[in-house]
Amino acid sequence: MTTTPVLPRTADPFDRASAAAVIAKTPTQALLAGVWSKTSGEPINVTDPANGEVLTTIGNATSADLLAVLDTASAAQRAWAKRPSRERAEILRRSFDLMIERCDEIALIMTLESGKTIAEARGEVTYAAEFLRWFSEETVRIGGEFRTAPSGVHRILTIKQPIGIAYLITPWNFPAAMMTRKIGPALAAGNAVVVKPATETPLTAYAIAQIFLDAGVEPGVLTVLTTKDPSSITEAAFSHPAVRKLSFTGSTQVGRMLLEKAAGRILRTSMELGGNAPFIVMEDANLEKAIEGAMIAKMRNCGQACTAANRFIVHTKVHDQFVNMLSKEMGALKLGHGTDPSTTLAPLVSRKAHDQVSNLVDIAVKNGGQIALGATGTDGPGAFYAATVLADVPVDSPLLAEEIFGPVAPVVRVHSDEEAVAVANDTQYGLVSYVYTENLARGLKLSEQIESGMVGINRGLVSDPAAPFGGVKESGLGREGGFEGIEEFLETKYISVPNWN
Numbered sequence: 001m002t003t004t005p006v007l008p009r010t011a012d013p014f015d016r017a018s019a020a021a022v023i024a025k026t027p028t029q030a031l032l033a034g035v036w037s038k039t040s041g042e043p044i045n046v047t048d049p050a051n052g053e054v055l056t057t058i059g060n061a062t063s064a065d066l067l068a069v070l071d072t073a074s075a076a077q078r079a080w081a082k083r084p085s086r087e088r089a090e091i092l093r094r095s096f097d098l099m100i101e102r103c104d105e106i107a108l109i110m111t112l113e114s115g116k117t118i119a120e121a122r123g124e125v126t127y128a129a130e131f132l133r134w135f136s137e138e139t140v141r142i143g144g145e146f147r148t149a150p151s152g153v154h155r156i157l158t159i160k161q162p163i164g165i166a167y168l169i170t171p172w173n174f175p176a177a178m179m180t181r182k183i184g185p186a187l188a189a190g191n192a193v194v195v196k197p198a199t200e201t202p203l204t205a206y207a208i209a210q211i212f213l214d215a216g217v218e219p220g221v222l223t224v225l226t227t228k229d230p231s232s233i234t235e236a237a238f239s240h241p242a243v244r245k246l247s248f249t250g251s252t253q254v255g256r257m258l259l260e261k262a263a264g265r266i267l268r269t270s271m272e273l274g275g276n277a278p279f280i281v282m283e284d285a286n287l288e289k290a291i292e293g294a295m296i297a298k299m300r301n302c303g304q305a306c307t308a309a310n311r312f313i314v315h316t317k318v319h320d321q322f323v324n325m326l327s328k329e330m331g332a333l334k335l336g337h338g339t340d341p342s343t344t345l346a347p348l349v350s351r352k353a354h355d356q357v358s359n360l361v362d363i364a365v366k367n368g369g370q371i372a373l374g375a376t377g378t379d380g381p382g383a384f385y386a387a388t389v390l391a392d393v394p395v396d397s398p399l400l401a402e403e404i405f406g407p408v409a410p411v412v413r414v415h416s417d418e419e420a421v422a423v424a425n426d427t428q429y430g431l432v433s434y435v436y437t438e439n440l441a442r443g444l445k446l447s448e449q450i451e452s453g454m455v456g457i458n459r460g461l462v463s464d465p466a467a468p469f470g471g472v473k474e475s476g477l478g479r480e481g482g483f484e485g486i487e488e489f490l491e492t493k494y495i496s497v498p499n500w501n
Contacts, residue, residue: 019339022108027206029059030226033072034219039065044199044228049115050337050347052381058202061225063236066194069223073165074242076220077192081162085140092136092188094215099129099180102211106176110204111338114172115347115383116301118339128176128208130465131481135184138486142189148499155497160490162190163268166245167237169230169258170205172198172349173304173405178249178272179205181469181480187217189489191245194223194237200349202226234258238265245489248272249306251403252429252474270478270488272306272470274403275431278424279309280446282417283317285436286458291325293460294409297434299333299387300461302346303407304353306475307432307454307463311400312411313420319413323391326409327373330387333407348383348406357385357406364390364399364410374407395423403429417442421449431471432462453479 029036041060048055080088099106107121114121144159166186170178175197186193197205209224227233237243238261245268248258252274262269279297281290297309314322336343348354358377365371374388385406393399393410400410414420424433432454437443440457447455453471456462463469468479478488 019108019112022105023056023112023203026056026109026203027210028056028203030061030065031206031209031213031222031224032065032069033223034213037065039225041228044202044226046113046200046203048112049349049383055112056203058206058226061227061233062229063232065225066223066233066236067240069220070165070194070237070240070242072220073192073194073223074240076218077162077165077190077242080187080192080218080221081190083190085142088188088190089136089139091216092132092139092184095211095217096129096132096136098211098215099125099132099208102207103129106204106207108339109207110175110201111346113201113203114175115338115349117343117346118341120301120346121338124174124176127463127465128174128180131177131180131184134465134481135188135486138185138483139188142486142490152499152501154499157495157497159493159495160189161493163489163491164244165192165194165240165242166247166489167234167243168193168195169246169248169250170195170197171249172200173301173306175201175204176208179208181465181485182247182249183212183222185480185486186245186247186489187221189486191489192221192223194225194243196230196233197224197226199226199228234261238262238267244268246270247478247480247488255476268488270480271476272480273431273474273476274429275306275308275471275475276310276401276403276427276429277307277432277434277452278450279312279434280420280424280436281312281314281318281322282420282435282437282442283315284438284442285318286438287318287322287325289458290322290436291329293434293436293456293458294326295329296460297456298409299330299345299407302348304349304405306403308405309409309434309460310404311423312409313414313423314411315420316413316415319391319411323372323389323411326411327389330389330407330409331373333387335384335386345384345387345407348385351381351383353405354378354383354385357404357408360399360402360404360406361388361390361408364393364397367394367397367399369393369397369399369410372411395426401427417446421446425449425451428474429471430473431475432456434460
């Protein structure tokens with residue numbers, strides 16, 4: 001079911017000369033031992049998903065490139081950990097200031113390589129910067145405890161120490177926010193980091209890495225490299241004794257493989273994995289607010305988010321009205337290049353992603369889902385897929401078991417709170433859920449019954465640098481952000497002190 005919707009035609013939706021100038025001054029090699037260095041592998045093309053054009057080429061790191069600098073990184077980490085926490089905090093704060101100052105530049109880079117709209121890219125940059133401000137404040141609050149043992153024989157002293165080197169793997173869908181959400185607490189805690197960004201969006205990562213250098217992060221504390229062979233880079237990282245932490249954001253399938261590898265070294269791990277978020281709308285919900293929240297929860301980054309509403313579970317009394325209202329809002333979205341300010345629906349990240357979404361929709365329709373809007377893709381180099389709403393999707397449809405990662409909203413009809421919870425929990429994932437009801441007690445009760453790490457009640461956006469982000473079941477391990485985020489990068493040491501009484 002692939003047809004070609006009419007795309008808006010503009011002579012030149014953005015200033016190509018300015019865009020080329022920004023790309024030209026962005027680093028394209030690996031950051032090794034504080035220096036942008038040439039790597040050993042064949043270069044990697046970075047393309048614009050809206051048209052398939054090659055933006056630039058970047059360095060392709062090998063395991064040898066990483067192994068050559070891990071001893072330097074280990075020494076740099078020990079020096080970084082000894083710096084007063086206030087000094088580390090001030091460097092993170094300067095990084096925040098520089099990121100805000102360079103917001104438009106980073107947003108343009110992100111739009112060109114990821115496809116997302118320029119407005120969303122700017123929003124992500126400011127959100128990403130907030131993690132640096134938050135963890136700059138948390139840096140000076142790393143504490144411990146001193147108490148008397150219940151036996152009275154001795155005193156218990158606990159201190160917090162950095163783990164060592166943290167290996168951070170970041171995804172393409174939020175290349176700025178996922179990077180700072182990991183680097184911020186890692187550096188705050190006194191660790192060094194090795195960052196492996198996705199090959200689809202390396203330039204955003206490199207631009208942010210330059211900010212850390214400009215803010216005063218010492219050479220060797222931050223290593224950033226991109227590779228076509230992630231398995232060998234991971235093996236190299238895990239082989240070094242100073243690498244003691246793995247933090248990964250990506251698919252559950254890849255996360256499972258990384259956990260198996262990490263088990264060989266008994267590495268501390270944080271995993272932010274797949275999602276299959278239910279968006280529950282009960283019959284007493286304010287439908288205008290629910291539609292507003294649905295657009296935020298579903299259409300952020302064109303639906304390419306682990307927090308995206310994946311299954312709309314709607315009470316039968318408002319199902320048809322909700323479908324009509326949602327179809328109207330999604331149908332008003334304008335396809336186009338992300339740098340065009342009038343664009344409200346940008347391309348998916350790649351043709352592969354486009355084809356996966358198209359295939360999922362085709363299967364859902366064959367299994368009984370009713371097309372209320374869209375269900376059309378595009379031919380050609382651009383990875384555009386039209387906003388799609390499917391009504392009365394059967395609860396056993398394969399679409400409801402998959403993370404769609406596209407602008408597709410399947411709506412399921414339910415008849416009670418109990419049925420809504422049963423459908424919501426019928427998944428191996430448990431990252432985030434959304435509940436719409438005008439009865440707060442009902443919303444809290446549903447929130448307790450739903451199996452997910454986060455719940456938004458009458459809110460379509462739950463992410464906040466000051467809140468713990470993470471899931472249950474196969475959606476991951478650990479938490480990022482909030483007071484809890486820095487604990488993922490600290491070890492607790494207990495020191496037994498004789499009682500002097």
